[in-house]
Amino acid sequence: MMQIDILTLFPEMFSGVFGHSILHKAAEKFAVQYNVVNFREFADNKHSSVDDYPYGGGAGMVLMPQPIFDGVAALKERAKSKKPRVILLCPQGARYDQRKAEELAKEEHLIFICGHYEGYDERIREHVVTDEISIGDYVLTGGELGAMVVIDSVVRLLPEVLGNEESHMKDSFSTGLLEHPHYTRPADFRGMKVPAVLLSGNHKLIEEWRNKEALRRTLIRRPDLLGKMELTSQQEKWLREVEKEEN
Incomplete structure (x- = not known):
């Protein structure tokens, strides 16, 4: 069974998506297990802040490394997973395609990081993330919608999720x-x-x-x-x- 963890500030956004259609049926068939976590829970300051002003000045706020580092570490420990794919949804990431979906569908554990604000502390990219993904050349308000797109495209490829195993084999791009x-x-x-x-x-x-x-x-x-x-x-x-x- 594939384990999919999502670190987000808005867990409620995923309830409708995971509760219906193929993604819901996949969980019922024990092909996948979803775990949506608010990474604010891992903040180590009294205000549970997860962002701060960027060094050097500039507009917007930047996600601090501590909540993400500790959140990913906790998810790894909980799943007893040594080498999960840790995916950052980001406009600067590699353009997502069907080949990437097929590659990720072979993994046992995926962790998605959905950020907001102006961006991420660079140390998150350098020391936590294994994959940076962009679903297109445009900017969204956060990584949640991008994560939903990637998860949907991956889960439908898992064995026995679709009624007909040949369905996805002849899809566009496959x-x-x-x-x-x-x-x-x-x-x-x-x-x-x-x-x-x-x-x-x-x-x-x-x-x-x-x-x-x-x-x-x-x-x-x-x-x-x-x-x-x-x-x-x-x-x-x-x-x-x-x-x-x-x-």
Whole structure:
């Protein structure tokens, strides 16, 4: 079972997210255990302060190292975990992607640090954190929403969490490509028809159509992804066909 700890100043933000849908079902199946902790509990001063003014002046407040250092140490001890991944949600972090989600899904213990204010004391980055993650090139008021995004993307990859184990294997980005289009009943909705091949019952042709459409969608929407892939000879052939059809 994966252990996920979250250090935050706003634990109540996570109750709705962890109490519903796939994240809730994952906990019911004992695939994951969540523990949300207010790191103000670890402050060693009489006012339970966790931030202070930055040395050298400047706007905003900076999270002090002591509550975070002690909070992470306590979580490690509680979980008897020697080498958890300690994740800092930060605009300066590496851009998050599906490969990172798949990497984190293999871990037994994840600790998320959700900060607020202007930033973190640099010693937190240097001596506590193993991973700095950014979910995009924009700034949020805190790390909570980013942590929720990362946790959702990781937990759904855990064994037996999704009803169909193949569900996430063909997701967008898991194969390196965007996912192919999907259709369901009715076959003809107000004159808009499902592609005939999907109604043919010919699984070989259907699989070929799905592969080509995944390539087409990636070519049109995210051509940068194709440059990162090693295409098979068959995929290269399909891609050439798609390029001719689109030109």
